[in-house]
Amino acid sequence: MDEFTPTEDFMSPGLPVDEANTTGRRSLGDPEEVPELSEVDCPDGLREAIEASMARYPDHKSASIPALWAVQRLYGWCTPEGIRQAAAVMKVTPAYLESVASFYDLFRLEPAGESQVLVCTNISCWMRGGDELLDAFCEAAGADRGEAGHGGALSDDGKVLVSGFECLGACDLAPMASVNERYFGPLEAADAKTVIEQLRAGEEVLPDKALAARPLPGGDDESDDGRVTSLKGPNR
């Protein structure tokens, strides 16, 4: 008698074959292949930026975060097509880059408007009205407060993303917000309306509340041995 060999019918009689379960150790390869550069219409500027990043690291995969930044800067968010383009340049699968992008809070996997307002609601800001500041930004922008607290919400005109955020590292400005990657604070609820209006009009945002304009709290005066004796600075 012939040696018994299991057939697909024997393993799943009458049912469609589920390759992933039935083919044992046979590798199915990556579910999605690395796209060819010729298949994706990658703009030259993006390709050059990513290649320059890859050259700065001993292992080119280290450029995945810089590459995603480049995609986000170009398209406003990490679009599926942008991720495919970056993947083609880096010679990795789009799934790999997407897995990286989904880990980090600053990468947006959905449209994110033209401007982004991140309002810190962590401990120090919360103590000084961070939640209320987020309320005020949502009201001024016409953004959904519930969504804004869970990853971000777009304003009614779709131009401004308002998002509650974990500690931004500026507790001295509490309550504060990061507007298009620049820090402002301490803010009052009324400032929210001003910021949204300034963003919509394309004006400079709150110049006198920028972190860049802030002196050291202990003052800039010092004696020759580096011991500060004067205590000047913003007293709130």
Next chain:
Amino acid sequence: VSIVETRVLLRHAGDPNLKTIDGYRSYGGYGTLENVYGEVEPDTIVNELEESGLRGRGGAGFSMGKKVSFLPHGNQTKYLCCNADESEPGAFKDRELMQRNPHQLIEGIIIASYAAGIEHAFIFIRGEYDRQADILDAAVAEAYEAGYLGKNILGFGHDLELTVHRGAGAYICGEETALLDALEGKRGNPRLKPPFPAVQGLYGGPTLINNVETLSNVSHIVANGAEWFKSFGTEQSPGTKVVSISGRVKRPGNYEVELGVKLRDLIYGLAGGPLDGHEVKAFYPGGSSSPVLTPAELDLPYSFEAMAEANSMLGSGSIIVADDSISIPHMALRTARFYRHESCGKCTPCREGTNWTVKMLERVVRGEATPMDLDIIASVQQNIIGNCLCVLGDSMAMPVSAMVNKFRDEFEEVIATAALTGLPTSDGYESREDGADPVPAGVELEVIRRERLMGRPIPQSAQQAAEELPSV
């Protein structure tokens, strides 16, 4: 209260020109580096750093010199990573150091790399610090141009590449092994230790990882010697420390002081004390991961050893002050929510522990908990501590257990008040699902006492809150 700042790292920091290489040089910057090359043996620098007793300023407080000495000698490729992923709630000192004096950091990195035989260094800066990263980029470019970075530095045969790497928003990347994964272009999950990074780190090579402030100290120690450095601070915590003070104080900000100054001097002296009409109720002495302390502990010296003795930690040197307007259970919830959000999900005690702690604390502030739940919360924290892959789980468990232990009365009062009034006791949180109607007094008080407080008396303030509500 009289206290002065002792500025070493923040010296001349008020000068906006300090950012540029010319400004930095006008105060003697890069002088140490120029003296070191060809004059000082790498081992001498390592010894000097070890002798100085400089402890890591990022949180763990491990001896920097020892860390360098752990790196293997020899010709294999080694790396240095400067940890600039400052994301601990309450910490903002590295931001100040980088935006005001980037070259001080770069000089420290170059000297440390020379001492350890490293030819490629990275600064991993958190993605939110965009302006600071721009400043660093500009400073690094200047340093390359001046010949302090690149091939054959100052003609002495040492090569060093320095790459500024921007993260993209994940607290966990401040954990050293997660930082390495993120730098390798992966999701920032922590690795199992050992092997420690000094043995097998970035790209599998021995890696030295230090905080911004630690590396900023290097050029000063090498220039002035270990004895000079030890003349500041205490025996076990030598040097100065940039302390970030925030929360409910009059003058929040960064202050550089000698380690060992009194907490009271920091909070009441430099930071101006609590806002008018308020009193200090509790404070985190070392960022949101540190167990909270109470006003009774204000006279302790601010040093690694004194904070450890008080069952807390100095951590990254970030004090967050809560005054009497702050509800501790809500602060515990806010803290726990942060760690739940930032847990990478790789190990179970942290992923599940942070999630359940948040859920239980939400029940507390909604008035759906019983005092027994507080015991469960405390026990969950004990099961997190020491059982996680990295310290993120512990970072939530330690402050939350300290709050439950030290402010248990307040937790019980919040439970009772919320249960009696059917309303959240502080804004910002959802009210009970079954509607916000105040319950009729009398009968309900008994029910509350029996069911939620397990027979204990209802706190006075909770009764008052219930009586002030309109009757139905």
